[in-house]
Amino acid sequence: MLEYISAINLPAFLLIFVRVTSFFVTLPIFSYRNLPAQHKVGISLFLAALMYFTIDIPELTIDASYFILLFKEAAVGLTVGLLAYIILAAIQIAGGFIDFQMGFAIANVIDPQTGVQSPLIGQYMYTITLLFILAVNGHHLMIDGVFYSYELIAIDQLIPIHNENWIVYIIDAFNQMFVIAFLMAVPIVGCLFLVDVALGIIARTVPQLNVFVVGLPLKIFVALLVLVIAMTFYIMLIQNLFGTMLETMQGLMELFGGE
Template identity: 65%
Template sequence: MTNLANIPVFLLLFIRITSFFVTLPLFSYRTIPMPFKIGFSFFLAIVMFPAINAAGIQVDELYFLLLMKEVFVGVLIGLTASMILSAVQIAGGFIDFQMGFVIANVIDPQTGVQSPLTGQYFYIIALLFLLSVNGHYLLIDGIYYSYQFIPADAFIPFKDGNIAEFIITIFNKAFLIAFQMAIPIVGCLFLVDVALGIIARAVPQLNVFVVGLPLKIFVSFVVILFFLSLYIVLAKSLFETMFDTMQGLMKLFGGA
């Protein structure tokens, strides 16, 4: 780093890592101070610099295109992980709609947007599980190994249709995982609705609208209690899908 000729290469590393942390789950939250994010990206770029083979980069008219490419790569890789992890919020939305909690959305202090109650509960458990298995280290490894597929001194060899097909695949995986997380609780609540419908026909004097809402909430809490062990298994599958998707995006950008 003492050679001034290495500054353009270091700046490319710093831009990609910073852009990566802008959209990456856990590292991009508002509760993490911005000076910490910038400082962490700076020191991480210093650590990664000796292992990156990108000598000979000069500041010319193509260098600014390389800077834009680094921003694009970092943001897209982090956004891909966020899209897969958003399956937890989607599953919580399905559950809250059946429970009647859909009108009680809360503001997530991490992202600053509204999120379902159940989805926020599952999301916190997923993040704790990610930290307990040192998954945040794997996320940092992801930005390091991205240089094996997408060198800092090379442009992205786009291929027609591959990006769109890959994005559609990401959405399909996220929706499928969300459906797997929500179907046990949603299925039980559907059976509760069927039972309430039968009771309403058999006992017309009973006001099922008054009884139904607290009953569905009680059943939901009981099912969630038994569902937590299965949820950990699904969370493990979710993170495996997230890491595989990030690697697949890197290979796609690298022309593999």
């Protein structure tokens, strides 16, 4: 397919390839270490070739402004993909809140997708989130978002750097991540707080009972029981969170496009 790309339009194809590749560097699921780097490049090359014959390609020449466009394409892909990852990171933040109350904060595990430490409950919930996204073909919607970005941000259009609205938008999305994480952790953290209050009352009324020995397994049992009961509720939250992620990506691309 690439043999049909003429030398005159090769700069345009390179711009498309840079944007798609930049998306896959930070976009959830596609950016994880489980996917080999050569596969990421191959998928990016294939998608860039498809998009080349689909979107409107302007005549471009390699000059000083062309390198600015290259930097713009990389910035768009990295920023939008990173924003999507930040929204999904609310799952692990909520898991960190829960683990801290359960006493699991000292037992972090290595996340095979990112290679960094993550809380136990957070990793469990994040794995369920990824499986949910794959089950509803959410990765197809992410690829569709990459293609949709060319309708909002033309290939030869620069980002309005002087417009500070997109900076405020990213900060608001970052704040929204902590709000979502807090709301997801409230049911279990609230129950564990009541357990702490009950243990405090027991420690004052029955001093012979060692609450430090009883408290940890009791809090773990209560947290896991509430987690099982509230799992349906969490699936609904994950569904809303995924919709929020797609809307946030679209909103940022609209601001990049000057709308």
